[in-house]
Amino acid sequence: MSAAAVVAAGAGLAILADDTNSPWVVVGVLAFAVLATLPAVGRWVLHVACAGVVAMLVLLSVAALVRILLDLVGVPGRIPILLGLLLALVVFGAVAYWYLRGDWPRLPFRRGKAKRFEIPSPKWRPVTAAPCAAALAFAVILGLPLLFALTAKDSKPTAERRPVVSKIDALIVSAEPSAPASVAGELPEPYADSAGFKVTYSVGFAEGDGVRWTLTGSGDRQQAIAELSDPGAASLPPPAPVHDADRILLLVVDGTPPVLGEAAELPRVPGAPGEVERWRRIAKAAAPSGTPSFALLQTGNGPRLRDWQRFIRRGTYVRTGRALSVQRFAPPSMPDAAVQLAVGSDTAQEDYVLALRHQPILLFHSTEPVPRPLSIGALFKGGRVKQCFSRRLGSEECPVVRSPEALENGGTHLDLSLPGSRTLKKLANKERRALESGSPGEPVAPGAVAPATPEMLGEGSAMYAHPVPAESEESSILYLDYWWYLPDNPAGSGSGAFCGPGLVIPGISCFDHQSDWEGVTVVLDRTVPGKTPKVTAVHYAQHAKVASYSWDALTAAWREDSKLRRLRASMPGGKARPLVFAARGTHASYPLPCPRLRACRQVATTLGEKPHNGGLGWAGNQVACGTHPCLNLLPTALGGRAPALWNAFEGAWGERHCFLTYYCDSGSPPAAPGRQNRYMHPAKVDGDFAPDAD
Numbered sequence: 001m002s003a004a005a006v007v008a009a010g011a012g013l014a015i016l017a018d019d020t021n022s023p024w025v026v027v028g029v030l031a032f033a034v035l036a037t038l039p040a041v042g043r044w045v046l047h048v049a050c051a052g053v054v055a056m057l058v059l060l061s062v063a064a065l066v067r068i069l070l071d072l073v074g075v076p077g078r079i080p081i082l083l084g085l086l087l088a089l090v091v092f093g094a095v096a097y098w099y100l101r102g103d104w105p106r107l108p109f110r111r112g113k114a115k116r117f118e119i120p121s122p123k124w125r126p127v128t129a130a131p132c133a134a135a136l137a138f139a140v141i142l143g144l145p146l147l148f149a150l151t152a153k154d155s156k157p158t159a160e161r162r163p164v165v166s167k168i169d170a171l172i173v174s175a176e177p178s179a180p181a182s183v184a185g186e187l188p189e190p191y192a193d194s195a196g197f198k199v200t201y202s203v204g205f206a207e208g209d210g211v212r213w214t215l216t217g218s219g220d221r222q223q224a225i226a227e228l229s230d231p232g233a234a235s236l237p238p239p240a241p242v243h244d245a246d247r248i249l250l251l252v253v254d255g256t257p258p259v260l261g262e263a264a265e266l267p268r269v270p271g272a273p274g275e276v277e278r279w280r281r282i283a284k285a286a287a288p289s290g291t292p293s294f295a296l297l298q299t300g301n302g303p304r305l306r307d308w309q310r311f312i313r314r315g316t317y318v319r320t321g322r323a324l325s326v327q328r329f330a331p332p333s334m335p336d337a338a339v340q341l342a343v344g345s346d347t348a349q350e351d352y353v354l355a356l357r358h359q360p361i362l363l364f365h366s367t368e369p370v371p372r373p374l375s376i377g378a379l380f381k382g383g384r385v386k387q388c389f390s391r392r393l394g395s396e397e398c399p400v401v402r403s404p405e406a407l408e409n410g411g412t413h414l415d416l417s418l419p420g421s422r423t424l425k426k427l428a429n430k431e432r433r434a435l436e437s438g439s440p441g442e443p444v445a446p447g448a449v450a451p452a453t454p455e456m457l458g459e460g461s462a463m464y465a466h467p468v469p470a471e472s473e474e475s476s477i478l479y480l481d482y483w484w485y486l487p488d489n490p491a492g493s494g495s496g497a498f499c500g501p502g503l504v505i506p507g508i509s510c511f512d513h514q515s516d517w518e519g520v521t522v523v524l525d526r527t528v529p530g531k532t533p534k535v536t537a538v539h540y541a542q543h544a545k546v547a548s549y550s551w552d553a554l555t556a557a558w559r560e561d562s563k564l565r566r567l568r569a570s571m572p573g574g575k576a577r578p579l580v581f582a583a584r585g586t587h588a589s590y591p592l593p594c595p596r597l598r599a600c601r602q603v604a605t606t607l608g609e610k611p612h613n614g615g616l617g618w619a620g621n622q623v624a625c626g627t628h629p630c631l632n633l634l635p636t637a638l639g640g641r642a643p644a645l646w647n648a649f650e651g652a653w654g655e656r657h658c659f660l661t662y663y664c665d666s667g668s669p670p671a672a673p674g675r676q677n678r679y680m681h682p683a684k685v686d687g688d689f690a691p692d693a694d
Helices: 002-020 023-035 044-072 081-101 126-151 191-195 221-228 275-286 303-314 334-343 348-357 376-381 421-437 551-560 562-570
Strands: 108-111 115-118 167-174 198-207 210-218 245-252 293-297 321-325 361-364 385-388 413-416 463-471 476-489 513-518 520-525 534-542 545-550 579-582 631-633
Touching (some): 044 126, 081 126, 167 275, 210 221, 210 275, 245 275, 245 334, 293 334, 348 463, 421 476, 545 551
Parallel strands (some): 293 321, 463 631
């Protein structure tokens, strides 16, 4: 046993050194082990501490060996938690007992030129060593996870279950229509339907200083359009508020047709004397104080629009809202305009076009298990999402959720039935080959856009964007906050040993977990009207930190590397898109490749990082996402200021298998983007860096 224990302890020390990327850890552990055995300080406290260190090193090597054997036989996941705990207790206790008994080889050292001495062992008696080793094993293996769990924040069920933000109560009040409804072609599918929102429409017409309602509480967009075309419809009682819905009031001041063809061709309408104060009284009659209210005007950016803007800002009735030019806003229909203003900003369409233009080029490491971000909508449609309301053993309630509007806050986590890594990697490789070859016999030329057919990139893969405008008197900045979802975070700390049997302390020792939300933020300056917004910086999310790089420095670094220069040239619109190299397993984002493990470091923390050579590109990099759902907007509410639907779910995205609540086999899954710091504060970074710093 002595030789095996020495070899195992040495392997554990190597694992520890490899994970920390610091030789000082090795020096410190060895120095402590030697110190604890010297006669001058070899007291029982140091003996016990040294026994714990040696036992932990051996347990690390055993955990790594178990992980390797499971991979070799093709067994996914880990051994059962209870079995792993028992294995850890036995290994740790046996090694600690062996060390305290002194049953280990004596190491001869030479002092001076002639005198030799041997480091003495503790030589505890069995009656003392056995209970001490057992107590040490229970304290470390069971006590430490319990201590960290009791002091850490965790998602817990609440007494009240409430639905996520998923309902919109749209009130549309119009002047009599100035022209009949007309449309060029078919109306696009309502965003609310595709995202999962449930919308209730109420339609009324301004009469004097009041409102005559002709439709209330309808969920049919077409019916709302029909009612807006018929000012002679019968009068109905005012609409009752919809429970748990975000209410919005849209004032169609100039009677704009309910369906628009070319909004730019609409005639400009001059303002009427006293119209601002009149419509203020109409708004007060239509909806309670504090309802977000928007006025649509058939005008440009002239004095009339400025008068309405002053009214919106100074009025005590309308707390949030804005006066908008119909010609610039250009919604497909008035009901669509109400929904768009309820869930996003009035520039949401322009922002989405910019998000398409600057969509990151996502590149994974050549050995990444899953080089393919998943579509959240596809997971719901496929019945792969369950919501759980308890983590207590034997009492979980986990119904299947097929639509994000059915989610409820108050639960603890989502149980996600995700495809296996091998399945997803085969699919990613198939999609990439299809895009590279194009149609049979017709290769895609460099820089060309491959057709987005289901065979080439299915709807099961997508990236998400959250445009965040930041307006002031001096500047107009747009933060394009990009997010992508990967099924897990196989960080592999310590060759997987730190997530091994009896060693899992979520967020402390083990960072492997189900689900992983990652991304970058592209910063645009659009202060000068009429000019194309300019990229000024890109913020790369790197674990708990965000590193900012100037766009000029990034483009210069990419031009200097011939491979990266050719890569950007081969992508549609590549010159306006940032390169993102995702680290293997951890998926942290970096602007430049790093193929060698020991050379790769986190920029903002200088800690070690997994390699990221960019050998596997996402197939969506080459697809025209404007015609394919590979770039979607994150669901939001309150004009884009608050998360909605699955983005507003407060629990964890994934489950953590645990025994007696605190003894788990993986780290804690992340929250939705809407609950994360980068989403809430896209301008916040942990420093400005040069591209060659990583």
